[in-house]
Amino acid sequence: MKWSEFSIHTSNEAVDAISNILHEAGASGVVIEDSLELEKVREQEFGEIYALDPVDFPTKGVIIKAYLPLNSFLGETVEEIKLAINNLASFDIDLGENKVSTCEVDEQDWSTSWKEYYHPVKISNRFTIVPTWEDYQPVESDELIIELDPGMAFGTGTHPTTVMSLQALEKHVNDAVNVIDVGTGSGVLAIGAALLGAKHVHALDLDEVAVRSAIENVELNHVSNQIDVVQGDLLDTVKEPAEVVVANILAEIILTFVEDAYTIVKPGGIYITSGIIEGRKEDVKQALIEAGFEIDEVMMMEDWVTIVSRKPV
Numbered sequence: 001m002k003w004s005e006f007s008i009h010t011s012n013e014a015v016d017a018i019s020n021i022l023h024e025a026g027a028s029g030v031v032i033e034d035s036l037e038l039e040k041v042r043e044q045e046f047g048e049i050y051a052l053d054p055v056d057f058p059t060k061g062v063i064i065k066a067y068l069p070l071n072s073f074l075g076e077t078v079e080e081i082k083l084a085i086n087n088l089a090s091f092d093i094d095l096g097e098n099k100v101s102t103c104e105v106d107e108q109d110w111s112t113s114w115k116e117y118y119h120p121v122k123i124s125n126r127f128t129i130v131p132t133w134e135d136y137q138p139v140e141s142d143e144l145i146i147e148l149d150p151g152m153a154f155g156t157g158t159h160p161t162t163v164m165s166l167q168a169l170e171k172h173v174n175d176a177v178n179v180i181d182v183g184t185g186s187g188v189l190a191i192g193a194a195l196l197g198a199k200h201v202h203a204l205d206l207d208e209v210a211v212r213s214a215i216e217n218v219e220l221n222h223v224s225n226q227i228d229v230v231q232g233d234l235l236d237t238v239k240e241p242a243e244v245v246v247a248n249i250l251a252e253i254i255l256t257f258v259e260d261a262y263t264i265v266k267p268g269g270i271y272i273t274s275g276i277i278e279g280r281k282e283d284v285k286q287a288l289i290e291a292g293f294e295i296d297e298v299m300m301m302e303d304w305v306t307i308v309s310r311k312p313v
Ligand SMILES: C[S@@+](CC[C@H](N)C(=O)[O-])C[C@H]1O[C@@H](n2cnc3c(N)ncnc32)[C@H](O)[C@@H]1O
Pocket: 157, 161, 162, 165, 182, 183, 184, 185, 186, 187, 188, 189, 204, 205, 206, 207, 210, 232, 233, 234, 248, 249, 250, 253, 275
């Protein structure tokens, strides 16, 4: 079968909105590539492992790739997608380079082309993200392996906002805590929390494609007994408070539920907010403090920020 490959060079800020447009246009999966990341990752080979050095990644925007079946509606669909993307500018969303290109590919080409790019990536002291087709053996005795299939949807798990969230989870999750993962996407953070020993993880996402992808990844990583994945809007499905709550969503969305988040974090517990573009850091910090949280740590990678806050006892 023939497919049309869309490559959209845009800004970090526009990723969620453009991914939604592509999903709505019928794309079966959307993959986000930091434009310099793949190049750097390939250059910095250390044996089988590729190291990500946060300070080494200048911001050049991202490339979003999506695949649509080649059929008689394609011309119309391409025009609709371009129009919808250009309309985002009227919501003050920076579109960066805003270059859209398409080309024709065979299914076999794109389903195997991922394999040239993605290799095991060590993203923190303990976590290594391994594509499903790689036969990887842990190097360290306490190393934790998260298996993901970047071809399915929602990226490789190596986006700065995901990496910082996993690094924060590594510090705060142990076998005494329950975790809530708001906007689970591929399920990568929920899986990470389960591998760190969390008693239970409640993972949720608004997007049903994300929910399906997360369920598949949870099964792939053999952590179904610790995680439930549901479709839900923000905290609607949350029944019990937890010691650790993580939300890797955009600042605009985080700001809408800071007070509700405060009620579902147990006293003494941790709230990890990620997906915050640098320009919104102070707004989110301020909102967290006003809701009653104390700021524990502010992490930065490229122009992304993760804020770890604590609910006082
Ligand atoms: C930036 S992705 C993060 C995915 C994953 N947690 C990670 O760290 O890689 C944000 C996710 O939030 C989800 N999302 C957006 N709005 C939401 C809402 N109102 N309720 C639940 N999930 C939402 C999106 O569908 C997307 O999967």
